[in-house]
Amino acid sequence: MKNGRYFVGVVGTGGIGRYHIEGWRKLEDVCVYGIADPDTHNLEKTKKDYDIQIAVKDYKNLIKIEEIDIIDVCTPNYFHYPVTIAALKSGKHVLCEKPLATKSIHIEKMIEAAKQNKRKLMAAQNQRFSYAGKKTKEIIDRDELGEIYFAQCYAVRRRELPARDTFIKKELSGGGPMFDIGVHILDIVYWFMGCPKVHSVKGVMFTKLAKNKGVTGTWGRWDPEKYEVEDFAAGFVLFKDKRALHLTCSFLSNLPSNFSANLYGTKAGMIWPEMKMFSELNGMHRDSTLTPIVPENEPSHHIEIREFLECVKTGKDVVVKPEESLEVIRMLEAMYISDEKKREVVF
Ligand SMILES: NC(=O)c1ccc[n+]([C@@H]2O[C@H](COP(=O)([O-])OP(=O)(O)OC[C@H]3O[C@@H](n4cnc5c(N)ncnc54)[C@H](O)[C@@H]3O)[C@@H](O)[C@H]2O)c1
Numbered sequence: 001m002k003n004g005r006y007f008v009g010v011v012g013t014g015g016i017g018r019y020h021i022e023g024w025r026k027l028e029d030v031c032v033y034g035i036a037d038p039d040t041h042n043l044e045k046t047k048k049d050y051d052i053q054i055a056v057k058d059y060k061n062l063i064k065i066e067e068i069d070i071i072d073v074c075t076p077n078y079f080h081y082p083v084t085i086a087a088l089k090s091g092k093h094v095l096c097e098k099p100l101a102t103k104s105i106h107i108e109k110m111i112e113a114a115k116q117n118k119r120k121l122m123a124a125q126n127q128r129f130s131y132a133g134k135k136t137k138e139i140i141d142r143d144e145l146g147e148i149y150f151a152q153c154y155a156v157r158r159r160e161l162p163a164r165d166t167f168i169k170k171e172l173s174g175g176g177p178m179f180d181i182g183v184h185i186l187d188i189v190y191w192f193m194g195c196p197k198v199h200s201v202k203g204v205m206f207t208k209l210a211k212n213k214g215v216t217g218t219w220g221r222w223d224p225e226k227y228e229v230e231d232f233a234a235g236f237v238l239f240k241d242k243r244a245l246h247l248t249c250s251f252l253s254n255l256p257s258n259f260s261a262n263l264y265g266t267k268a269g270m271i272w273p274e275m276k277m278f279s280e281l282n283g284m285h286r287d288s289t290l291t292p293i294v295p296e297n298e299p300s301h302h303i304e305i306r307e308f309l310e311c312v313k314t315g316k317d318v319v320v321k322p323e324e325s326l327e328v329i330r331m332l333e334a335m336y337i338s339d340e341k342k343r344e345v346v347f
Contacts, residue, residue, distance in 0.1 A: 001067065001069050002031075002067050004029060005029050005030060005031045006029060006030050006031070006069045006070060006309065006312070006313075007030075007031050007033040007065075007067045007068045007069050007070070008024050008030055008031065008032050008033060008068065008069070008070045008071075008072055009032075009033060009034045009035065009036070009054075009062045009063070009065065009068045009070070009071050009072070009092075010024075010032060010034075010035045010036075010071075010072045010074060011035075011036045011037070011059045011062060011071060011072070011073050011074060011075055011079075011083050012036075012037060012073065012074035012075035012076075012079070012097075013035050013036075013037040013039075013042045013043055013045075013046035013074070014037075014039075014042055014074065014164075014166070016074050016097055016301075017035070017037070017042075017046070017072075017074035018046055018049075018050075019299075019301055020072050020074055020095075020124075020301065020305060021035075021046065021050050021052075022050075022302070023299070023301055023302035023304075023305040023306070024072070024305055025050065026302060026306075027305070027306060027309060030309065032050065032052055033052070033053055033054060033065070033067060033068055034052065034053065034054035034055065034056065034062045034065060034068065035047060035052050035054070035055050035056075035062070036055075036056050036057065036058065036059040036061070036062040037055075037057065038057050038058070040057070043055050043056075043057065059075075059079075059083050059086070060086060063083075063086050063087050063090045063092065064090070068092060069092065069093060069312070070092060070093045070094070070095065070308075070309070070312060071083070071084075071087035071092045071093070071094050071095075072094075072095045072096075072305075073087070073094060073095070073096040073097055074097050075097075076165070076166040076172040076173065077097075077099055077101070077102050077166075077172060077173050077174045077179065078102055078171055078172045078173070078174070080096050080097065080099075080100060080101050080102070080106075081101045081102070081103070081106035081109075081110065083096075084096050084101075084110050084113075084121065085109060085110060085113050088110070088113040088114050088117050088119050088121065089113055089117060091117055091119065092119065093119045093120040093121070093308075093312045094114070094119065094120070094121050094122075095122055095124055095304075095305065095308045096121070096122070096123055096124060097123075097124045098123050098124055098125050098126075098183050098184065098187070099123070099174065099179055099183045099325070099328075099329055099332070100123035100322065100325040100326075100329060101174075101329065102173070102174030102175075102179070102329075103174075103329070103333065104326055104329045104330045104333055107322065107325060107326040107329055108326065110322065111322045111323065111326065114322065120308070120311055120312050120318055121318070121322050122308055122311070122318040122319070122320050122322065123187075123320050123322065123325040124301070124304055124320075125183075125184065125187045125188070125304075125320045125325070126184075126299075126300040126301045126303075126304050127184050127185075127187065127188045127300065128187070128188055128191060128300075128304075128319055128320055129300040129301075129303040129304040129307065129319070130273065130300040130303075131292060131295075131296040131300075132272060132273035132275055133188055133273070133300070135275070135290070135292075136192060136270065136272055136273075136275070137191065137192060139270075140192055143267070144267065144268060144277075145263060145265030145266075145267055145268045145269070145270060146265045146266030146267030146268065147243075147265065147266045148192060148193050148194075148243070148263050148264065148265050149243045149244075149264055149265075149266065150243065150244055150245065150246075150264040151189045151192070151193065151244075151245040151246070151261050151262065151263050151264065152245070152246050152248075152261065152262040153182075153185040153186060153189050153245055153246065153247045153248070153261045154185065154247075154248050154249075154258040154259065154260050154261065155177060155181035155182050155184060155185045155247075155248070155249045155250075155259055156248055156249065156250045156253050156255065156256075156257060156258040156259070157177070157181070157250055157251050157252070157253065157257050158250075158252070158253055158254075158255065158256055158257045159215075159216060159217050159218050159252055160217065160218055160219050160251060160252075160257065161210060161217040161219060161222060161231065161251040161252050162180070162219055162251070163217060163219055163220035163221055163222035164220075167180055167229075168210075168222055168226070168227050168228060168229055169226075169228055169229075170228040170229050171228075173229060175229055175230065175233075175332065175336060176205075176207075176229030176230040176231055176232075176233065176249075176251060177230065177231065177232065177233060177249035177250050177251045178203070178205070178230065178233035178235070178247075178249045178332055178335055178336075179229075179332055180251075181249055181259070182233065182247055182249035182332065183328060183329075183332060184259075185247065185249075185259065185260075185261060186245075186247055186328055186331060186332070187320070187324070187325070187328050188261070188272075189245060189261045189263070189272075190245075190324065190327070190328055190331075191324065192261075192263060192272075193239075193243060193245070195324050195327065196239040196240065196241050196243060197239060197240040197241070197347075198237060198238075198239060198240070198327065198330065198331060198334075198347045199238045199239055199240045199242075199346065199347060200237075200238045200344050200345060200346045200347060201235060201236070201237050201238075201331055201334035201335055201338055201344065201345045201347070202235060202236045202335075202338050202343075202344045202345070203233065203234065203235035203236075203334070203335025203336065203337075203338040203339045204233065204234055204235070204338075204339050205230035205232070205233045205335075205336065205339045206230060206231065206232040206233070207227065207229070207230050207231050207232075208231065208232065209231050209232075209252040209253075209254075210222070210224060210227045210231040210251065210252055211224045211225075211227060212224065215252060217251075217252065231250065231251045231252045232249070232250045232251075232252070232253065233247075233248075233249045233250075233335065233339075234246070234247065234248045234249070235247045235331075235335040235338070237331055247335075259273075260272060260273065260274065267279060274289070275289060275290040275291070276288070276289050276290075277289075277290065304319075307319060330347070334347070
């Protein structure tokens with residue numbers, strides 16, 4: 001911190017790193033002081049485009065800088081763990097892209113490091129900061145849906161495979177659509193359901209389309225021979241209180257894209273994020289669609305950044321508690337184990 005401004009270092013200057021920098025730059029009391037990326041092209045371009053003072057190839061040299069208060073981790077998933085641990089141990093607060101890590105054991109260590117160093121740690125689950133995400137959580141907290149006893153969760157893309165190593169190399173990503181986009185819908189629905197304890201998980205994975213040379217993606221080409229993750233995944237989670245959810249994820253389905261959840265509540269059901277509600281009134285169906293009176297145009301990623309800074313300043317709890325991210329990653333991890341062993345994984 002210098003002259004009343006919080007200093008931020010961004011590690012990883014690809015697609016989302018640049019988007020985060022734009023979010024930080026909106027805040028008057030923030031200076032994006034430095035960036036780190038081994039890719040010289042991304043590093044130099046980002047330094048120039050956003051007029052950033054320090055640009056280094058090795059993130060360790062960024063973390064060393066004393067003035068920096070917050071490290072924002074925007075690297076491929078695999079690096080979330082080592083970068084976050086190093087940053088927390090150097091006394092920095094950490095905002096880290098989703099998924100918080102590729103292994104639950106890593107998240108346990110990240111939580112421990114945050115506690116020991118008394119620093120904030122939050123996974124950038126931006127859906128929780130979206131207008132539909134925030135409003136739905138408030139509606140649920142007011143008990144308008146009653147008990148949500150079941151949810152169908154979809155993170156399905158028809159022909160949208162991110163054709164970069166970050167997403168298709170197993171070591172870097174941790175997994176395919178289940179890890180990359182399943183984590184978004186699972187995280188928010190788990191939060192809507194009040195983060196219940198998990199009883200068991202069953203999952204299945206397929207790579208039926210991405211290995212086929214005749215399949216086209218709208219987000220660029222990939223080499224089918226180098227494609228290492230699933231392109232479709234589905235799973236079922238049973239909670240200890242006997243509620244449950246079902247999850248379907250895809251990068252390349254032969255069905256329309258669909259990022260949504262059907263929430264089955266005892267008082268009302270909801271299709272999210274369309275905000276369609278279904279219930280009964282006086283013996284009649286009552287269907288409604290909620291629409292914002294004052295539209296919210298700020299991107300959820302930028303709201304997330306602003307609110308994270310507020311927690312750093314005030315000491316209040318972050319919205320995406322790392323313990324909740326740990327449980328989400330444990331569920332995802334169990335989906336892969338279940339697929340491999342062809343059986344349910346009991347927690
Ligand atoms: N919340 C969202 O909506 C959202 C959207 C896209 C990506 N993401 C997440 O953001 C992360 C990055 O995704 P992306 O789309 O920006 O990927 P990307 O491939 O566009 O960029 C990743 C960048 O990280 C750099 N990098 C690799 N190893 C590094 C290291 N050790 N230190 C510093 N930099 C390193 C790469 O050179 C590259 O510039 C992933 O975890 C992804 O899941 C989140």
